[in-house]
Amino acid sequence: xxxxxxxxxxxxxxxxxxxxxxxxxxxxxxxxxxxxxxxxxxxxxxxxxxxxxxxxxxxxxxxxxxxxxxxxxxxxxxxxxxxxxxxxxxxxxxxxxxxxxxxxxxxxxxxxxxxxxxxxxxxxxxxxxxxxxxxxxxxxxxxxxxxxxxxxxxxxxxxxxxxxxxxxxxxxxxxxxxxxxxxxxxxxxxxxxxxxxxxxxxxxxxxxxxxxxxxxxxxxxxxxxxxxxxxxxxxxxxxxxxxxxxxxxxxxxxxxxxxxxxxxxxxxxxxxxxxxxxxxxxxxxxxxxxxxxxxxxxxxxxxxxxxxxxxxxxxxxxxxxxxxxxxxxxxxxxxxxxxxxxxxxxxxxxxxxxxxxxxxxxxxxxxxxxxxxxxxxxxxxxxxxxxxxxxxxxxxxxxxxxxxxxxxxxxxxxxxxxxxxxxxxxxxxxxx
Numbered sequence: 001x002x003x004x005x006x007x008x009x010x011x012x013x014x015x016x017x018x019x020x021x022x023x024x025x026x027x028x029x030x031x032x033x034x035x036x037x038x039x040x041x042x043x044x045x046x047x048x049x050x051x052x053x054x055x056x057x058x059x060x061x062x063x064x065x066x067x068x069x070x071x072x073x074x075x076x077x078x079x080x081x082x083x084x085x086x087x088x089x090x091x092x093x094x095x096x097x098x099x100x101x102x103x104x105x106x107x108x109x110x111x112x113x114x115x116x117x118x119x120x121x122x123x124x125x126x127x128x129x130x131x132x133x134x135x136x137x138x139x140x141x142x143x144x145x146x147x148x149x150x151x152x153x154x155x156x157x158x159x160x161x162x163x164x165x166x167x168x169x170x171x172x173x174x175x176x177x178x179x180x181x182x183x184x185x186x187x188x189x190x191x192x193x194x195x196x197x198x199x200x201x202x203x204x205x206x207x208x209x210x211x212x213x214x215x216x217x218x219x220x221x222x223x224x225x226x227x228x229x230x231x232x233x234x235x236x237x238x239x240x241x242x243x244x245x246x247x248x249x250x251x252x253x254x255x256x257x258x259x260x261x262x263x264x265x266x267x268x269x270x271x272x273x274x275x276x277x278x279x280x281x282x283x284x285x286x287x288x289x290x291x292x293x294x295x296x297x298x299x300x301x302x303x304x305x306x307x308x309x310x311x312x313x314x315x316x317x318x319x320x321x322x323x324x325x326x327x328x329x330x331x332x333x334x335x336x337x338x339x340x341x342x343x344x345x346x347x348x349x350x351x352x353x354x355x356x357x358x359x360x361x362x363x364x365x366x367x368x369x370x371x372x373x374x375x376x377x378x379x380x381x382x383x384x385x386x387x388x389x390x391x392x393x394x395x396x397x398x399x400x401x402x403x404x405x406x407x408x409x410x411x412x413x414x415x416x417x418x419x420x421x422x423x424x425x426x427x428x429x430x431x432x
Contacts, residue, residue, distance in 0.1 A: 153257050
């Protein structure tokens with residue numbers, strides 16, 4: 001047994017009797033380790049360099065952020081009139097087409113308002129028609145009255161001229177008769193004087209009775225002529241009075257005619273007033289028609305319709321509920337018009353441009369969508385906040401700001417409309 005134990009190290013070739021036997025083996029192992037080191041290490045370094053270069057090349061043309069979410073339009077449907085909900089035809093998360101009736105507001109009050117407005121329009125239209133029909137009649141009457149008044153003035157002027165001529169002729173005849181009276185009176189005085197002188201002579205028979213009778217006859221003729229001349233004067237005076245009276249009447253008629261002319265001259269003003277009344281009536285018709293249109297619009301608002309095609313959300317109405325004007329009742333979200341709003345750091349915008357391709361990773365579905373940069377906001381998100389930061393306090397600390405970037409999906413990427421506004425996404429912009 002001891003021999004066996006003593007022989008065991010001998011077989012291994014590690015005894016002191018043969019120390020050289022182990023030496024070649026040690027040198028061979030040293031050479032293998034050095035070879036591996038000088039081959040593997042450079043390979044690892046090269047691999048790391050290549051990997052680093054590839055990672056740098058990959059990351060240098062990409063900018064990504066996890067501060068991003070899906071945005072979309074939300075169309076609120078509000079009550080435009082006051083009233084009571086009579087029926088509700090949709091439920092939350094129900095898809096509806098544009099124009100679909102969502103609910104009704106009690107329309108009876110607004111139907112009555114439309115009927116009243118229609119009656120007002122009919123009454124105003126009838127009034128306008130009546131006033132408009134009176135304009136031609138007033139115009140014709142005005143023209144007729146004006147023409148008649150002008151003709152009356154001319155006729156009366158002629159009558160006055162005739163009366164004035166008659167007065168002048170009567171005055172001439174009166175003057176002539178008065179001259180004749182004076183002449184006859186002078187002759188009568190002469191004959192009476194002759195008769196007074198001859199009567200004593202005939203009594204003394206100094207002259208013949210025949211001469212005396214001739215003087216008496218001449219005195220009688222003179223007296224008769226004087227009476228005749230006086231009668232002619234009285235007739236002429238009567239003619240003058242009649243002519244003057246006629247002239248006074250004609251002058252009075254002329255005053256009446258002139259008054260009618262003055263009244264007729266105001267007829268154009270009356271016609272203008274009539275036309276103004278027609279215009280006022282037309283304006284009243286327009287006002288009533290506008291009121292009718294407003295009533296019809298209010299009646300149309302009793303039917304609540306979907307403004308766009310989309311999914312019904314936030315339904316806040318029930319049958320019997322009283323709503324007021326401006327109250328939000330339901331919202332419709334169109335799922336075919338969504339985009340991404342990504343808040344990139346300002347240091348990431350150096351190479352970012354509209355139109356660049358974007359890979360959009362949606363964690364909810366584990367799917368990546370394709371898109372492109374549509375636009376970059378005009379200011380940082382902080383500037384649009386309710387209380388923008390104030391950095392003029394003296395203890396300014398620079399904070400990297402974020403700028404909203406709008407990203408659109410490529411056509412057909414969300415054909416099944418699985419994306420919802422508000423979902424978180426991780427967009428990566430390919431800057432080259």
